[in-house]
Amino acid sequence: MSYLGIIIAFFLGVSILALIGKFSLLEFFGFSFPIGMGAITILMFLFDIIGIGIARNSLLWGIGLSVLALNYKLITNPGDRLRKFRTKNFKEFFFVGKFNLVWLAFVGVILFLLAGVTIKNLYWPTAASDSLSSFDLYGKVIAAEGKMMNSLIYEKRVGWGAAYPPLYALSLAYSYIFGFEMSKIIPALFFISFVFSFYALMLRNVSTLGAIIATLFFMASPELYAQSAINTTSVTQAMYGSIGIIAIFTWNNTKQNKYLLLSVIMLALNGWIRSEGIVYIGAAFLFYAYISIRKKEFVKPFLFLIATALPFILWQIYLKAHIDLMDQFVQVEINILPNLDGDYIMRILRGAGKSFYHKIYYGITIYVFYGAIVLNLIWLYLKKESLITLIVVLLPLIAYLVLLNQLVLRADSIEGIMRSSAKRFFFGMITLMWYYSAQVYPVKRFFTAIEVYLATPEKTK
């Protein structure tokens, strides 16, 4: 029964993806679970609001009806859909990369690392303090009591995580509802999806070899890799945020609308897992607004902003509606007036610098990123698009630092946060740095040339 829950989450994700466009098998594999799980958590939240208990039966009904509605066309006119599927380009559907032995070796290393983190995830129960006292505990009790406003909230028996947007806690609750003894299947599947999504999108932007090497280095960023085996929100949020941004770049490069819709969904879910997800939403909005305004489309950027920020807004309304109970779990407040305390800003910058240049946290990421910028200097000057890409990659980082500067902290000092938590804040930026480094013109060109050199013999007529 437990795995049925996971399968239907995948199936819901596949149904949503199939509705927004024709994706490859690899893309289905990467995006289905995060989108399906995200949609289920929204369903759970809506159930809770209208007073339907969050339980196995109600979820099976809700997800079942959603899948039926999403596949309405397939059900009412299966012949037409099958005809379309038959005429589809199968080669494109099954494309996972241009074959060569070097690529295969990298695939082997990536699968080995993925297996390693998955085994660790599935073996160890939750033991991280944050998750024990917040997300996993909250998820467990939501599953047991069938509601979000449960005894933990009334008796203040849960940590700050209760005030976080509920995607993660509800995902863990979902695993318990479907009978898992431990909830670690959820971070395991999120991380696998993260790696596949990143690679699938990189394939649309750079050569196969460039894509696989960037994927290996992004996933092997030690801190990100290690945190993917504990049960907290950071890696999952990095996935939603960074994949949302890369999807909008992919839309701009390929002009295929399905990637824009994908970006909207991923960014919306990124705001449904941690409130600071707004930094990714803001960066993507500015990028989309820049492109739209050049085409004299003035309404679209606002529709984009509303769609991506909707879950975040929904959660803020929910918190306000339950302020008497939820306020005790809110960790920070936002200072609207700009905080111009130079010393405070320096403390944030120093903390961020310590994370980025730490000997272990992100491996060679920052140095490769600098190298890519230097290699790309001429194109940054000559091609406006290249400069815009760099700005959008850096925007979430800048916005994050600004946001940290504006926070009024209730639970910790800024030094404490920068020392213990900041390393987790930057996972999404690390992912974007690898995207940027792989797609700059000289690097892209270099790996494309190697790929051609390594390709299988061409069939001669």
Next chain:
Amino acid sequence: MKKSSKSKYKKHRKKGKETTSKYEVFKRPSKTWFGFLLRNLLIGIVFFVVFQSLYNNTQSYKWIENVFFHENYNFIKKHRNFTTDQKLQAKIGYIASYLQFIKKHTPDSAIILMPPDSIIKGVDKRHKMDWLTSKRHATYFLYPRKPVYQKNPEDSVYLKKVTHVAIVNKFGYQYLPFRVKNKVAFTVIPVDTKKIGRYKKH
């Protein structure tokens, strides 16, 4: 020499052959499977050498191998059949085993009086009992039982309804309405004498 190469070039042009640079061979896939293997091997070795030196010269990726892989997998290999409770004990220590003990020996409806922070902090550091001071951490292990703390104002409503006392470092016996002869260091005891039976030592 120059003249001869120029004349060769002209000859080719006259014959209508396509002119190609001498590097053209690198810009196309190999024509044979043997060439394909050779090229892949060559580039593979180059990548291997580059990545190997990168790996040897950075601490971070070694950390993945040493801490993440070796330490974890040696443990997992040795203790493949551990239950979830045993894994938790192995991961977070004595506190897990103590709270699991309390859970096992109390009913779901139990309201358990926990010791004050000063007592918990006085426990041998090797036991790593610090999380016991946190109601949230204790609740993770004990739910639906309610651990209550005198320091928390929101728990005051439960203090009169306490059904069990968590004994830590022999502290807590004074809250029992009866005298206990054999005082063990860590256990949980029901307040109601009828429910005592024989309490166990943890």
